[in-house]
Amino acid sequence: MGHDVNTHVKNQTEYEYSRRRSANEMRGQVTTFAIMIFLTLIAFTAVYADFSAYLVVPIILLLAAVQVVLQLYYFMHMSQKGHGTTTLFLYTGVIIAFITVLTFLTIVWW
Amino acid sequence: MSSVAQKKGIGSVIWDYLTTVDHKKIAILYLIAGGIFFVIGGIEAMLIRIQLAKPDNDFLSAGLYNEIITMHGTTMIFLASMPLLFAFMNAVVPLQIGARDVAFPFLNSLGFWMFFFGGIFLNLSWFMGGAPDAGWTSYASLSIASPGHGIDFYALGLQISGGGTLIAGINFLVTIINMRAPGMTYMRMPLFTWTTFVASALILFAFPPLTVGLFFMIFDRMFGGNFFDHTMGGNTVIWEHLFWIFGHPEVYILALPAFGIFSEIIPTFSRKRLFGYSAMVFATVLIGFLGFMVWAHHMFTTGMGPTANAIFSVATMAIAVPTGVKIFNWLLTMWGGSIKFTTPMLYALAFIPSFTAGGITGIMQASAPLDYQLHDSYFIVAHFHYVIIGGVVLGLLAGLHFYWPLMFNTMLDETLGKVTFWLFLIGFHLTFFIQHFLGLLGMPRRVFTYGADQGWDLFNLISSIGAIFMAVAVIVLVVNIIMTISRNKLVGRDPWGDGRTLEWAIPQPVPFYNFKQTPLVRGLDTYWIEKQEGNKEGMIYAEPIGDIHMPNNSIIPFIMSFGLFVGAFGALYNGEQAWAVPVLILGLIITFSAMATRSLKDDLGYHVHKEDLMKDKGGKH
Amino acid sequence: MMKGIKKWRLFSLLTALTVFLSGCGAEHLSTLNPAGQVGRDQYNLLLISGAIVTLVIIVVTIVYILTIVKFRRSKVGEDLIPVQVEGSHKLELLWTIIPIVLLLILAVPTVIYTYNLADVSGMEKVDEDGDKKAVTVNVEANLYWWEFEYPDLGIITAQELVVPTQEKVYFNLKAADVKHSFWIPAAGGKLDTNVENINQFYLTFDNSSEGLKDGVFYGKCAELCGPSHALMDFKVKSLDREDFDAWVVNMQASAEEQTLEGEVAQQGEEIFNTSCIQCHAVSGAGSAGGVGPNLATFGDRNRVAGFMDHTEDNIKNWINNPEEYKPGNLMPQPEELNKGNKFSDQELTALAEYLMGLTVED
Amino acid sequence: MDLNTKYTPQSWPEHAEHSTLEGKNKFVGFWLFLGGETVLFASLFATYLALKNKGPSGMEFTTQELFELPLVFIMTMLLLTSSLTSVYAMYHMRNYNFKSMQAWLMITVLLGAAFLAFEIYEFNHYVHLGFTFTQSAFGTAFFTLVGTHGLHVLIGLGWITLLMLRNSKRGLNLYNAPKFYTASLYWHFIDVVWVFIFTVVYLMGMVN
């Protein structure tokens, strides 16, 4: 166990296939990046446009959440196999994080 | 590279322990260090009880008393109970799941040494101008106002040892996730492994808020920050929240592994499989989860408003349900079994009603309006000593007797063990039962003295007498340990006769590489299954004998922790001593250069070769 | 099995003690003898939750005893291999649902009382003349002493709170330095005095405190606040409404009239006015924020420094060395007040005499 | 596992980062660590939100007067881009293309360093205005939150640089692949945190 690694040598077709697949994936990553830039732009614009805070704040928070999901699932490959346990733990962290922020916004007072 | 013990000089034994990355030896380190801190914390408790034995006593001065309760609470929670639990986790969990090693042997050692140096640092405060004196909760306005360096020792010491704890937690999590033997599915893991798993998850999520809170305190006290200074816009309630977001899960970090130990002992000495295994697992996870939703029950009187109080009241009560599930499943495990009253089993038996008594007073406190009366009174002191001693300490003592043969291949004396048990149990109830009433009669906690004739004199005296019983019990235990070590009567595999899980199937003393061949797990209580089927070897194997990869020993964790220890003095005296900043930098340099050495020098470990394995004793092929 | 029985004997002994205790407990200090509605509500919750948890412990105990009596190895035989029962869904359900029901029974009054006890709307109610109907007290907790201001009545006192009976008394709680907690066990649960905000609640007192052991209820600081936290006691005097009103009038008048009897007291006043007046006011009319406790009612009080018996000797001891009696308190040592010297015994006597004469009750 | 095993692009495993047990442990352990970091940053964010704009009486600094969005926008772009470049690096690692991986990592480091430079400039600017760590609770909370993130960036830079230097001669193998991979995860996490910082601290600081 442990130190033994499966030393599988790919044949040419397998090799090309995997190459192609990762190239495809990389194109997807660039698209993700474009979306993230776009979302950032919207967020900044929304603030500059000086709409009502009740409108802007939820929007930019939502945009942030989307960006984070993109980072996690695409850049950090959380959608791939083998991330089951780690996803569980990350979301547990997120829930606790959310509750923490929520309480600090409600029951730390002056 | 053979496990056969060669005769070694004392120096090389010490060096071996300073550099070890073997989880079994780290377990022994945790046991020794935790044990020492337990005695220190216990002596502090005795001082408390002496001071309170009679009204208007002047055995301890007011300031000193506050230092002693603070150090008693802090030491017991951070430096005694948790490390002792880690001792058993390290000793048992890898073996229980059929792993050759833990996931991060190097980090495991680093975790220990950080805890150790943090603990030493904290305790050095006694000799360097006074210990922390704002209670183990160190509430902000007082801890910011507290003169001297006590609180600085608290914040820095806990920061260092907390880092160690976090590392240990991650290590256990990954070990359990990745290193289980083939066939050891999650739903076949012994309960001690499960509780270790959940407790480690709690550590992972609960320690960061403490880290942040302690940093705030360090910034405020040493670097001019304003988090808790209301004149500068700060807010002390932030500390309360951060502390309890950590603090409440912390009590389950203590309780759950203890539950795990009992969940091993009770089936073993009832010769019956754990009743409702999956309910037990589910309850464990649920307790862990709910543990994060209830922290504000420590703050009912802070003035959070009725809505928050009501929500946290009800959420807190919910924890009784999964805990009750556990209590009843333990009872039903024994029901229809064949109960043998060994010392560990006696502790387990005493645990059930004692912990229930502590738990139900917790439920009373969970009722916010009632807690307005109970909070910060001796009722609270009674509650948490009932759950902590009745749950955690009984669990530790049970585990000590139960796993001693696994760790040392000898057996603690049963007669002395039972003497300890009865003295401790009687002393415990005598000390703390009466304190419920002290609280109801209006006695606040954390008072260094109390005036006569308020109706508290007799009860306090009774309580102090109870503490003497506990002290005698601990002394008998120490005698027992010394006798057992000097007698050194080896016992071999499965000494209790009724072992059920994999750790008892392994030959004794446990080889340094654990399993010669990785076992194949066919169900819950593997060893029991194999024994029932008449398998003399106790396990079947998932692989042929092959080379085993082992990590190298390393002194680097020790040096890294030592660097932090040195650096902490620099931070502590920042702005006060000319040498402070250089020392801070020196410490960080030590740590970082040790780290750099680690990352620049490849450390690939070594292999135990097949031929040596075949020769090794215990290999019956 | 002797051992098991011994343990249970201990338990039943302790249970007996429980019964015995609920009947006793000092009236001026015990939460088991509530002095007003708030304390009574909380006591009721104690009884409800106590009943529920007693039920729980009884059930657990019964199952427990049956188990260890019936299934000892010595009884079932050394070689028995018990049936390896996996579990039972029915039972799991049973011991999930019953506790839930029990907890709901506790949760309902808990939530109701939580909201009731937090209702301070009565504080703002005014009568036809625009005067506040209820008495409100601003409590400021200081390092080891308490200040009680009655903002609507223009009076102020310290260390001994005076409240009317048979009505809700409202409190605004605040700390001047570090966190403390305001607790009158007999009257009801505590509430913290924070440094950054004001906490509000109310208490009620059924009867005048006159008949109590010391004629007062005991109040405590319930949040660790420094070395002398244990000594940060205060006392509460509840007066029937008429007596209370009379007391208020006297207090309001205490600004003008200062009847001093005797030469010694006058000498005391002189010393006081040179050394002590910077920190201690002696008029009950005024507002909050004193550096030291207001001493207008000193002669009526029950204690010196909140916890020592009310004798002249203790006053003298206290002034002569406050640090010894309340470590860490902020009152200067006499040397600082008196050009580097201790007060002479004669001066101390004069001060004590003077202070004992400060009274608004007759 | 043998360090000296040489690979070809054909024999290089698909998921080099967790194809050994050591790698898998590192991988899972690091993700768990990030779960803990999430809570750590949540505590900092929560505190910041509670203390935002709070200071001694007469405090003159508010988010709206202090913050300059154009600067923040540039910083955001730098960090977002560096996230993409580290994805490129991992892409080349997967293809066993060590040179390109190093090159992309280098770009990542440069972008990160530029981000850090702007941040230092920003902090310096505030200090000159009189808005310092010790000036108010707001100041303390702001510098602690944003500074902790900055510290993470610095550690990330150091980590990646060290990895590059250490392995520059050696090339890729199964011993260092998990290290590169976790370092890149760390870098993405830093970006995730920044997304919340620019949203919660800066943008929400500007809306009223």
Ligand code: HEA
């Ligand atoms: C191991 C440690 C441990 C454990 C396990 C617990 C368990 C619980 N604790 Fe305790 N607690 C502490 C350690 C612990 N506590 C400490 C150290 C403090 C004080 C800190 C300080 O201020 O210094 C404290 C303080 C504390 C408070 C704050 C009091 C105050 O300061 O005002 C509260 C309030 O709700 C509370 C509640 C509970 C509850 C509801 C449980 C529950 O988990 C208990 C659940 C168990 C049972 C209920 C028994 C078994 C159940 C059944 C048999 C089923 C049926 C039961 C019912 C229907 C009731 N605890």
Ligand code: HEA
């Ligand atoms: C794991 C946690 C733990 C444990 C095990 C204990 C164990 C004990 N505790 Fe403590 N306690 C706390 C955690 C714990 N406590 C905490 C968190 C607080 C709150 C602190 C605060 O307010 O901030 C507290 C507070 C606390 C108080 C209240 C102080 C106050 O509010 O003023 C009291 C008073 O009775 C007390 C007593 C005891 C006693 C008698 C024991 C006994 O069980 C101890 C038993 C052990 C011994 C008696 C060892 C004796 C050893 C010897 C005599 C030497 C023998 C040596 C050799 C042979 C070498 N504890």
Ligand SMILES: [Cu+2]
């Ligand atoms: Cu709790």
